[in-house]
Amino acid sequence: MEESQQILDETVLPEEIQRYRVVYEKAKEANQITDENKFSFAYCLVRSKAKADVRHGLTLLRELYDSTKSDDAKRDYIYYLALGNARLNEYETALNFLDAILHLQPGNHQAKNLKEEVTRRMTREGYVGMGIAVGAGALLVGGGGGLLLVGGLTAAALALLKK
Template sequence: MEAIIDEVVDPADLKKFEKIYAEQSGRGPASTKAQFEYAWCLVRCRSPQDLRKGTVLLEDLFHRVGDDHAKRDYLFYLAVGHTRLKEYEKALKYTEAILKVEPKNHQAAQLREHIKKKMKIDGLVGMAIVGGAAAVAVGGLVGLGLALSKK
């Protein structure tokens, strides 16, 4: 699962699919295929703005396209995009939606477990940062108190 989450799009692929999408969009609505390929490239970018744009395009596809198989793919890649954005609650929502319809979908189950692990790790790191900042603040106040008491 790490390979899927950590994969970064080849800049040449991004350019290629962006061009196709832009050309089609200039003449009217882009094809589902062009929009999906461009969105999938964006979801594999490092830039949070590109990641967001990719998730917006995937959400649009999810709401417009009636094919259940395609919808499952859109949900999966939405979960990947939101995981990369560290929006774990949204990512979990998408994996749960897949598993509700396909309880034996191993890829969605693996992604769900990966997301839960990331939430736990990021939560612990966040608590450590807050705890460290609190310790520094308390240490500073104690130091200030000692300095003032010596005057």
């Protein structure tokens, strides 16, 4: 749990963000953006103190998610989407992403720990009731074994991870 608390509280200095921004922008100008440099910049942004940076990081992570065919990469992107949303106090969205991971990988300790920390913060900040109900009700299993997940990107994430 301490690790999840630390990752949610960890921030990146503006100078480090700027360094990654320069690398990303140069790659973009040269039309040589790789998933690696895009992810490095996005991961840096979601750990920023500035909400606008976190939102930009989430946009980059969504783009990465949409462009990859790797299930492992998709799972990682979903995890960091959950992290970024939790950092924005968008706990219900974070829980939906974490539930998508845990549905497919019930033993994923990283996702379990982050979910526990998000739930703890929701309780501490007074989101109990609405948020827990949304998180718990996010996954709906259909009769044919199919899965329906509430939320656009989360539904797509689960469907693609399930393949």
